[in-house]
Amino acid sequence: MQNPYYPYPVRIDDIVVETEDKNLKTFKFSFLNPEDEEKFAYWPGQFAELSIAGLGEIPIGIASSPTEKGFVKFTVNKVGKVTTHLHKMKVGDIMGIRGPLGNWYPWETLEGKNVVIIGGGFAFTTLRSSIAYMLENRDKFGEIHVIYGARSPGMLLYREELAEWEKRDDLNMHITVDAADDPDWKYNVGFVPAITDEKAPEADENTYAIICGPPIMIKFTQPVLDARGYAHDHIIMSLENRMKCGIGMCSHCNVGPVFVCKDGPVFTLDRLNQLPKEY
Amino acid sequence: MKCIKIDKKQWAGGLETAASTYRLFGPVKSGEVYEFAALAPGREPDMAVQNTRTSPRSVVYPQAEVMFEYTTDENDPDAHVMKEPETDEKPRAAIGIRPCDAYSFVLVRRNFDSAEHQDVYWLRNYEETTFIGQACHNPCSTCFCTTAGCGPFHEAGLDVLLADAGDHYVARVLTDKGETFMKAAGWDAGIDCPDQEWEGWKTAAQEKIVSEVATDRLANIDTLALHDAGFWDDAAFSCINCGTCTYLCPTCWCFDIQDENKGRKGIRYRCWDSCMFPLFTLHGSGHNPRGDKTQRVRQRFMHKLKYYVDRYENGIQCVGCGRCVQHCPVNIDIRNVCNLMNSFGEAESCSVA
Incomplete structure (x- = not known):
């Protein structure tokens, strides 16, 4: 019987400081045992437990795409004991990854459909995975819109990649910041809900929205989508809750009868409407 | 159904014999209260105890359980890599577990043994444990098992169910695991199951349960x-x-x-x-x-x-x-x-x- 609590040993291959406050870093890992990479076959939207011996584990969304081989990437906000230690670690250090865990964005349903990605702040990680995946399988999807906002230009994740995506003609990028003091800032200024109102396509049977961001962004974006006529089974969200096991055993992350770790983290708004707001 | 008569004079000796093959757990006094704990060599379980203070869940699911060991010594080639601890312990037997407590493992198993994931620690411990139950002839006033899916003579989750018949126990051997334990204890006095008497005990015990819950809606x-x-x-x-x-x-x-x-x-x-x-x-x-x-x-x-x-x-x-x-x-x-x-x-x- 495979031990679902066993973290695959990995090496840190690269560390990128993502944001101007230096609170977000992207870690690129490679598996010490190549066969573990095959076992770690994942879909965009899934997460994993990053494990540091002596400190513990943290559940983090996978930022790389399964179309990117030879490594996995996670962008980690410095918050608590494990993440603070991780931020001090160096290239070459050994740690562990346990997963992939949870469900993923409904790629079978999304095939052939228009997809509107709406993200805010550092919740953009699994959305980054999703965009990279869709671009690699571009013919499988209809129109793609990406609305991504952060507090300031320096707080946007993956800035170089965003700039490349801006240049593409098969992707509608709508980058925005709450405020910019950079006179050369050439993208949008405004909160995500406002930009969504301005840029998101009209709702139809073939258009799905994936929203991932801070609660305040979701709270004000949802009415915009409602006004646009997006059906709640066409709005897809990803939840977070405190977790330990990641496999539906320890019961920390339950929201009513479902576990965020195992039955989620991805839910349609339609499903969330039937659950207590304990997240 | 196989039944065995265990003379109470052979009870302690049988457990001692079984202890060479099994680690025995049972109700014992610990300080002021009764716990369901590992039995020290020669210590008999107190079969008169109704519900131990803490439940026997710790037999399968200890309050603290090591999952992995590691070293952070950089000189060790396996530094920072998790290793499963070695276990070469004997199988366990829960002696005198009450039917409700044994049934609890059936409920909890649905969590630890799901279609998608199996909790290796819980399952390993559960599968290596033999449950030697003891029927409740005199349930507590707070017991409401009969409306909570089980009862004082409930068999689900048990390998053997003992009923107290004065100077002896009547043991109903419910599974192969139970039979193996009975052999290991040297209890082999097979008898015709006293079905009618058993039903009488069971009905009498059930009638003593006065509190209920309604769960139908x-x-x-x-x-x-x-x-x-x-x-x-x-x-x-x-x-x-x-x-x-x-x-x-x-x-x-x-x-x-x-x-x-x-x-x-x-x-x-x-x-x-x-x-x-x-x-x-x-x-x-x-x-x-x-x-x-x-x-x-x-x-x-x-x-x-x-x-x-x-x-x-x-x-x-x-x-x-x-x-x-x-x-x-x-x-x-x-x-x-x-x-x-x-x-x-x-x-x-x-x-x-």
Whole structure:
């Protein structure tokens, strides 16, 4: 019987400081045992437990795409004991990854459909995975819109990649910041809900929205989508809750009868409407 | 069905013989209270005890259990890599476990042995344990097992069920595992099962159970409506969030995972946790989805009596042992709460917890 609590040993291959406050870093890992990479076959939207011996584990969304081989990437906000230690670690250090865990964005349903990605702040990680995946399988999807906002230009994740995506003609990028003091800032200024109102396509049977961001962004974006006529089974969200096991055993992350770790983290708004707001 | 007569004069000797093959657990006095614990060599289980203070869940699911070992010594080629600890222990046998407690493992297994994931630690311990049950001829006043899916002579989850017949036990051998244990104990006096007498004992015991819960409507009540019911503040009012109920309960399974270091060596272990504690759900951001006491009390009862019912469609996550009723310091009674929940939405439902 495979031990679902066993973290695959990995090496840190690269560390990128993502944001101007230096609170977000992207870690690129490679598996010490190549066969573990095959076992770690994942879909965009899934997460994993990053494990540091002596400190513990943290559940983090996978930022790389399964179309990117030879490594996995996670962008980690410095918050608590494990993440603070991780931020001090160096290239070459050994740690562990346990997963992939949870469900993923409904790629079978999304095939052939228009997809509107709406993200805010550092919740953009699994959305980054999703965009990279869709671009690699571009013919499988209809129109793609990406609305991504952060507090300031320096707080946007993956800035170089965003700039490349801006240049593409098969992707509608709508980058925005709450405020910019950079006179050369050439993208949008405004909160995500406002930009969504301005840029998101009209709702139809073939258009799905994936929203991932801070609660305040979701709270004000949802009415915009409602006004646009997006059906709640066409709005897809990803939840977070405190977790330990990641496999539906320890019961920390339950929201009513479902576990965020195992039955989620991805839910349609339609499903969330039937659950207590304990997240 | 195979039955064996165990003369009580052969009881201690049989256990001693079995102890060479099994690690024995049973009810024993520990300080002021009875625990279901490992039996020291030569120590007999106290078969007169009804419900031990803590449930026998620790036989399969210890309060703290090592999952991995590691070293952070950079000179070690396996530094920072998790290693499963070696286990070469003998199989376990739970002696004198009550039918409700044995049945609790059947309920808890649904969590630890799911279609998607198997908890290797729980399953390994469960599968290597033989459950030698003891029927309850004189249930406690707080027992409500007969309306909670089991009963004083319930057999599910047991390998052997003993009934006390004065100077001897009648042992009903229910599984191959049970038969193996009986052989290891040297108890081999096969008899014709006294079915009629057994039924009489069983009926008499069931009739002594005076408290009940109603669970018939739970499955069909809307989950969200029940979650938002008006009685939760009242139900939770006196709770001090001590967590006693969750630690004594045989069907509570929540756990935490922690790393503990000594020098450069360490262990990753898990330990029981409790949904009664605010830390249980606290996010790194400071947000807490169940920061209020009422939310946590509601979680405990909703989990046992509604979410579990919804998820597994196989009854409630409670066996009616009554421990939480007996030991709650502020007299919160799951039977009352269950009946409140079950009557939710009825025309004339009682609104006071």
